[in-house]
Amino acid sequence: MIQTVVFDVAETLVKEDRHWAGWADWLGVPRYTLDALVGVVVSRGGEGEDALRLLHPGMDVASARHARESAGRGEYLDESDLYADVRPALGALRDMGKRVIVAGNQSARAGALLRGLDLPADAVTTSGELGVAKPDPAFFERVLDLAGSAPHETVYVGDLPAVDVFPAKAAGMRAAHLRRGPWGYLWADDPEVVAAADWRADSLTRLVNALAEDDRMNGANEPAHAGGRGEEG
Structure with a gap:
């Protein structure tokens, strides 16, 4: 699971x-x-x-x-920058008993701004804070340390196959490709992405539903298996 x-x-x-x-x-x-x-x-x-x-x-x-x-023109984030499904989806995952982590290729300042949004997440970090960026395997090693779960019990969610899906799978994690933003759409039906991704979804809401179904299929005490890819369109 x-x-x-x-x-x-x-x-x-x-x-x-x-x-x-x-x-x-x-x-x-x-x-x-x-x-x-x-x-x-x-x-x-x-x-x-x-x-x-x-x-x-x-x-x-x-x-x-x-x-x-x-010059006072640096990075800035507020609630309007979030996709509408972010808070409901992250909150639903925590209600399901999942640990939720935010970790991407951003600056240390972006990390502070993200934490300032008080997302329903257990931890928020960035490549600027970790000192290593995706797709470097060391990034995913740091993420797994933060996750505190085995690779096959951890899923990485992202839109860009080259720095999200493929290196996450190489690290032994499961991966979800999100059809969102230009890169998500560009590679949505790429055969390599279809083969590598454990889930493909066009919203975080649908991804949460797919993970809930995975829980039901595997049972509360059964480990998740890397096979069986699902698509949520």
């Missing part, structure tokens, strides 16, 4: 509109331009921040982030 559910942040719990709009405004480029560049680099296997370096070759993103913060 699944004991711990770990959530990615960007386009899983939080909409990224504000994040990239802030960078576009800081760099003085149209928001659509940066959005398009982010789409291109991620679809080619890169990181979103690589788009910033296309606009400014050699850019030190950490220094630029610090400059934004010093």
